[in-house]
Amino acid sequence: MTVIRDTGARAPLPPFGEEHEELRATARRFVAREIAPHVEEWEEAREFPRELYRRCGELGFLGLKFPEEYGGQGGTHLHDAVWVEELSRSGASGGVAAGLNAHASIAMPPIFNFGTEEQRQRWIVPGIAGERIGALGITEPGTGSDVASIATTAKRVDGGYVVNGAKTFITNGVRADFLVCACRTAEGGGHHGISFLVLEREMPGYEVSRKLEKMGWHASDTGELSFSDVEVPAENLLGEENGGFHLVMANFAWERLLMAVGAVGAMQRLLEVTIAYAGEREAFGRPIGRFQAIRHKVAEMSVLMEASRALTYHALRLFHEGLDCIREVTMAKLVTQRGLVEIADECLQIHGGYGYMREYGIERALRDARLGPIGGGTDEIMKEILGRQMGL
Numbered sequence: 001m002t003v004i005r006d007t008g009a010r011a012p013l014p015p016f017g018e019e020h021e022e023l024r025a026t027a028r029r030f031v032a033r034e035i036a037p038h039v040e041e042w043e044e045a046r047e048f049p050r051e052l053y054r055r056c057g058e059l060g061f062l063g064l065k066f067p068e069e070y071g072g073q074g075g076t077h078l079h080d081a082v083w084v085e086e087l088s089r090s091g092a093s094g095g096v097a098a099g100l101n102a103h104a105s106i107a108m109p110p111i112f113n114f115g116t117e118e119q120r121q122r123w124i125v126p127g128i129a130g131e132r133i134g135a136l137g138i139t140e141p142g143t144g145s146d147v148a149s150i151a152t153t154a155k156r157v158d159g160g161y162v163v164n165g166a167k168t169f170i171t172n173g174v175r176a177d178f179l180v181c182a183c184r185t186a187e188g189g190g191h192h193g194i195s196f197l198v199l200e201r202e203m204p205g206y207e208v209s210r211k212l213e214k215m216g217w218h219a220s221d222t223g224e225l226s227f228s229d230v231e232v233p234a235e236n237l238l239g240e241e242n243g244g245f246h247l248v249m250a251n252f253a254w255e256r257l258l259m260a261v262g263a264v265g266a267m268q269r270l271l272e273v274t275i276a277y278a279g280e281r282e283a284f285g286r287p288i289g290r291f292q293a294i295r296h297k298v299a300e301m302s303v304l305m306e307a308s309r310a311l312t313y314h315a316l317r318l319f320h321e322g323l324d325c326i327r328e329v330t331m332a333k334l335v336t337q338r339g340l341v342e343i344a345d346e347c348l349q350i351h352g353g354y355g356y357m358r359e360y361g362i363e364r365a366l367r368d369a370r371l372g373p374i375g376g377g378t379d380e381i382m383k384e385i386l387g388r389q390m391g392l
């Protein structure tokens, strides 16, 4: 069969325009030169150097969407999305991307969006420079999906709060200097009784109880934290007391979008590596890519990738324009996270035994991808949100 070859050249897809392409190229070069070559060593060490935050801060990657007066680049969420997509597209492991993004894109936005000027100066300015590292603490040993049931308490006392409880699965939990922490401030108030306090690691009673071992994301630290009578001054309250559930939900939209964008980048990388491998590896006297079974797998994966990209960029455009986007963000999170697991698994299959070996990075991609349908809200919770959005 003869097919007419498409050159593959494309103009930037909306919501991205030419103005984002320069950043894309810079991010791609940086990740390929200063992150990708070290990924295996950092995975092995179970952490990447803290210095990487400073380096990313110095180059402006941690402050892309924050105003210049705080040391940021004065860009928008779209610039941040370019950076996150390029991290996974250009060879950062899931753990490296998670450690950088949990700080810049998940812990800092609630402080910036809901914090006072003084709070921005205290945490956003050094955060953008990569000098102080943040984490977001919502999940607890007893509750994850059911955010309204969190049990860590913050009791009002003269001048502030006394916090008792525990958090688990916290990305950057071990090395974080500050934790944007969901606490219960009203007994039995369900989602109305949650507030966010910024806890700092030097506060007496704040303890990192464990660094957790996990299936993937090896280069990121995932911590379990405990709080015993931690005295937190009133000026560390973010936004309104008992208004924290709104903050959780606002943050989830961005976190889920970034997970979708990162997955699209990872899909692209996996496909490129696998297509190259299928063109080189020979079996039965021809490259394996010439077998229809393999060609069809690649065709199906490329459709899944482009459909994922289209939905994700669509959700990103709505979000960027301040329009309603809960459905689209939820759909994008759902389809990309499960889709990436499927693609990583098929790419491993195409690599045969070599895919199972550490040196090709494909088995790592599969392990890293498996977190997607769990973190940031599970697949089941995404389906619940969607079903309810549709009136059921």
Ligand SMILES: Cc1cc2nc3c(=O)[nH]c(=O)nc-3n(C[C@H](O)[C@H](O)[C@H](O)COP(=O)(O)OP(=O)(O)OC[C@H]3O[C@@H](n4cnc5c(N)ncnc54)[C@H](O)[C@@H]3O)c2cc1C
Pocket: 102, 135, 136, 137, 138, 139, 143, 144, 145, 146, 168, 169, 170, 171, 172, 214, 217, 222, 371, 374, 375, 376, 377, 378, 379, 380, 381, 384
């Ligand atoms: C590596 C890693 C990093 C993480 N980083 C962070 C972080 O930085 N900060 C943070 O706060 N959290 C973090 N998390 C936690 C993550 O967000 C939670 O694991 C996730 O929200 C699910 O909560 P859970 O693990 O308690 O599962 P559970 O809520 O106990 O769910 C268990 C199972 O039950 C299903 N289930 C629950 N409720 C329903 C329902 N209503 N209908 C149908 N099925 C349901 C779930 O889908 C799931 O399959 C991280 C987790 C991991 C593994």
